[in-house]
Amino acid sequence: MKQHRKGLLVWLVIVAVLLVLSITVGPPSGPHEDVKIAMRDAVLHDVNRVSLFGLKDVNPALISAMMVSAILLVAALLIRLLVIPKFKPVPGKFQLVLETVVGTLDNMALVREPGKCSFIGAYVFAAGVYIFFGTLFELFGVQAVATNGHPIALSAPLSDVNAAICMGCMSYLVILGGGVVHAGMHGVKATLKEFSLPISMSFRLFGALLSGLLVTELVYHYIALSYVLPVLVGVMFTLLHALVQAYVLTMLVGMYYHEVSEKPESAPARPKKHESR
Amino acid sequence: MPLNIDWQQILLHLLNFVILAGGLYFLLYKPVKDFMAQREQQYKEIDESARKDREEAEKLRKAAQERLDAVEDEIVQMRSKASDEIEAEKQRQFAEARAEARRILETAGKTAELRSKKALADSNEELRALAMQAVQKLIINDGNALDRFLDAAERETPHE
Numbered sequence: 001m002k003q004h005r006k007g008l009l010v011w012l013v014i015v016a017v018l019l020v021l022s023i024t025v026g027p028p029s030g031p032h033e034d035v036k037i038a039m040r041d042a043v044l045h046d047v048n049r050v051s052l053f054g055l056k057d058v059n060p061a062l063i064s065a066m067m068v069s070a071i072l073l074v075a076a077l078l079i080r081l082l083v084i085p086k087f088k089p090v091p092g093k094f095q096l097v098l099e100t101v102v103g104t105l106d107n108m109a110l111v112r113e114p115g116k117c118s119f120i121g122a123y124v125f126a127a128g129v130y131i132f133f134g135t136l137f138e139l140f141g142v143q144a145v146a147t148n149g150h151p152i153a154l155s156a157p158l159s160d161v162n163a164a165i166c167m168g169c170m171s172y173l174v175i176l177g178g179g180v181v182h183a184g185m186h187g188v189k190a191t192l193k194e195f196s197l198p199i200s201m202s203f204r205l206f207g208a209l210l211s212g213l214l215v216t217e218l219v220y221h222y223i224a225l226s227y228v229l230p231v232l233v234g235v236m237f238t239l240l241h242a243l244v245q246a247y248v249l250t251m252l253v254g255m256y257y258h259e260v261s262e263k264p265e266s267a268p269a270r271p272k273k274h275e276s277r
Numbered sequence: 278m279p280l281n282i283d284w285q286q287i288l289l290h291l292l293n294f295v296i297l298a299g300g301l302y303f304l305l306y307k308p309v310k311d312f313m314a315q316r317e318q319q320y321k322e323i324d325e326s327a328r329k330d331r332e333e334a335e336k337l338r339k340a341a342q343e344r345l346d347a348v349e350d351e352i353v354q355m356r357s358k359a360s361d362e363i364e365a366e367k368q369r370q371f372a373e374a375r376a377e378a379r380r381i382l383e384t385a386g387k388t389a390e391l392r393s394k395k396a397l398a399d400s401n402e403e404l405r406a407l408a409m410q411a412v413q414k415l416i417i418n419d420g421n422a423l424d425r426f427l428d429a430a431e432r433e434t435p436h437e
Contacts, residue, residue, distance in 0.1 A: 056285075058289070062289055062290060062293075069293050069297040069300075072297060072300075073297065073300045073301075073304070076305045077300075080304040084309065099309060102310060103313070121310075122298065125302075126294070126301045126306070161281065162281075162290055166291045170294065
């Protein structure tokens with residue numbers, strides 16, 4: 001009981017010291033970025049750009065996307081080498097998580113033959129994992145230096161309109177491909193009817209991710225909002241919309257893919273008209 | 278371009294995603310799916326095997342039941358047949374015993390009759406011999422025996 005009180009006291013002292021320090025230290029010296037510019041840059045990425053291996057200045061989201069991909073591929077490689085060979089018929093905790101993720105995304109893709117690997121299943125799995133972990137990436141606030149010398153926190157890949165357009169258009173092409181492969185011209189017609197799909201998919205992702213980014217940016221911009229609130233805004237919202245966006249896109253792709261790849265039912269034969277005498 | 282849309286960056290994002298999708302497919306999705314499918318197949322095989330074993334056991338049980346029923350029928354038939362045979366044997370033995378008894382009785386009757394006749398003949402013979410001996414003795418001891426006999430006979434017989 002005594003140790004308990006001691007621990008509590010130490011914790012309170014640490015909190016008080018950090019609070020005082022954070023108020024007294026003040027903002028860093030040097031050029032201060034205006035919130036309007038920060039907001040505009042979060043949307044357009046025209047101020048803070050990052051050099052891609054010295055070849056080209058790109059939006060920070062492309063660097064984020066590459067980092068997310070690299071992390072995911074390394075993690076997948078480690079899982080493939082260290083975990084999957086030890087899979088058991090009665091799964092352990094981690095195996096259960098992996099199987100649940102694969103199974104859930106497979107169900108979202110409405111895979112026709114659940115036992116087999118399918119293209120749409122693999123695409124939905126990759127897209128779901130990319131969107132989820134890509135959105136969570138902004139939570140870590142990985143730092144980079146912009147070409148103008150400003151330090152910036154790398155944002156979620158899909159908060160960049162280019163990444164969102166890529167995802168939306170690619171999903172549309174996958175749906176179109178499914179329609180061509182499974183239903184031929186009928187599938188093409190059914191897909192082309194949904195011509196607004198790539199735009200809606202792209203901007204849904206972009207809007208959702210960008211709104212999260214802007215709110216987070218706004219909160220972090222003012223020191224008065226930096227207490228307690230980031231726990232809700234930074235962590236809870238990010239987790240929630242990572243999950244929601246991954247769910248929405250995978251579900252839409254699976255649903256449209258299934259819809260356009262259904263073969264048309266043969267029209268019932270028309271009854272012959274009997275000529276009246 | 279409006280909104281800073283850059284086709285080169287879109288293509289770079291596409292390249293990045295294609296690499297990621299391919300890597301995830303070969304490293305994670307396919308092995309996990311293969312394992313799940315293999316396990317499902319294994320459970321299906323176990324289920325199928327159990328179903329076959331159950332059917333086989335049911336067939337064996339039916340065959341055993343049929344054999345048991347057949348054996349029971351056979352036992353009933355054999356018991357009935359044995360019972361019939363025992364009855365027939367019993368009847369045969371009774372008949373034989375009866376015939377034997379009759380034969381023994383007949384033989385005994387004949388033997389007894391012969392012995393009786395022989396005994397009667399023997400006793401007659403013996404009586405005759407005794408009578409002869411007595412007569413001879415009388416004749417030898419008393420020559421007037423006949424007269425005395427006659428006298429005795431007269432005395433005993435009352436005259437009317």
